[in-house]
Amino acid sequence: MRDLVVAMTGASGSIYAVRLLEVLLVAGRRVHLTISPSAATVLNKELGLKVNLQDFDARQLLPTEEELISHPLLQGLEGSHSGLSDFSSVFSDPQQGKIIYHHHSDFMAGIASGSFLTAGMVICPCSMGTLASIAGGHSENLIQRAADVHLKERRKLILVPRETPLSSIQLGNMQRLSEAGATILPAMPGFYHTPRTIQDLVDFVVGRICDHLEIEHKLFKRWGDATIEGD
Numbered sequence: 001m002r003d004l005v006v007a008m009t010g011a012s013g014s015i016y017a018v019r020l021l022e023v024l025l026v027a028g029r030r031v032h033l034t035i036s037p038s039a040a041t042v043l044n045k046e047l048g049l050k051v052n053l054q055d056f057d058a059r060q061l062l063p064t065e066e067e068l069i070s071h072p073l074l075q076g077l078e079g080s081h082s083g084l085s086d087f088s089s090v091f092s093d094p095q096q097g098k099i100i101y102h103h104h105s106d107f108m109a110g111i112a113s114g115s116f117l118t119a120g121m122v123i124c125p126c127s128m129g130t131l132a133s134i135a136g137g138h139s140e141n142l143i144q145r146a147a148d149v150h151l152k153e154r155r156k157l158i159l160v161p162r163e164t165p166l167s168s169i170q171l172g173n174m175q176r177l178s179e180a181g182a183t184i185l186p187a188m189p190g191f192y193h194t195p196r197t198i199q200d201l202v203d204f205v206v207g208r209i210c211d212h213l214e215i216e217h218k219l220f221k222r223w224g225d226a227t228i229e230g231d
């Protein structure tokens, strides 16, 4: 199994990325992770997490017990089928997948080159700024460069944008990237699976990302599948 690349940028919805990492690690995948400075700001604003991009430790992506109790977004995640208590063991269990962190300015990282083989890249959440830079081929940081590499190598590139409403410039950038081979998978949960918690909504989006990465999961009840328990 080839490694995956996950990048977090400064759009709202950092909880999607934290959950995605958890699911990929539980699936036993090696993940090359890079985080933009704006993504670190949003992680702090939305989840109360303090991520040090110079001295990164994957455990920084875990809320403390105190944060878990006090943060309304995180409360819905506790004690479910793959809750945050499992998440902490994910980072310490060598049987699980692994995160290989790269600083966003490290162009020496393997993922900056097409000769480094991967099974695909996800940018989650993807800001309009990063989206525009990739559409313009700027490659100004490792995230944009790795995305550019995935496009030129004709590998999977899944972008999870979050913005509303969308300008014609943003829509044009998405169309351009879609035509270049990227999958535009907006953080836009459905409601037909009768979600009850924030985690249900998060899992819908993360599950759709996993579908496109060809990773098996039971994160939501599929339309038309009567074999899955649920409503």
Ligand SMILES: Cc1cc2nc3c(=O)[nH]c(=O)nc-3n(C[C@H](O)[C@H](O)[C@H](O)COP(=O)(O)O)c2cc1C
Binding pocket: 008, 009, 010, 011, 012, 036, 037, 038, 039, 041, 042, 045, 126, 127, 128, 129, 130, 131, 162, 163
């Ligand atoms: C709390 C917060 C929420 C934000 N939400 C969004 C958003 O939903 N979508 C977006 O495109 N930009 C959003 N931004 C703005 C981006 O973070 C900003 O454009 C930044 O330059 C993106 O840089 P990056 O793509 O390198 O991460 C947000 C910023 C902050 C501080």
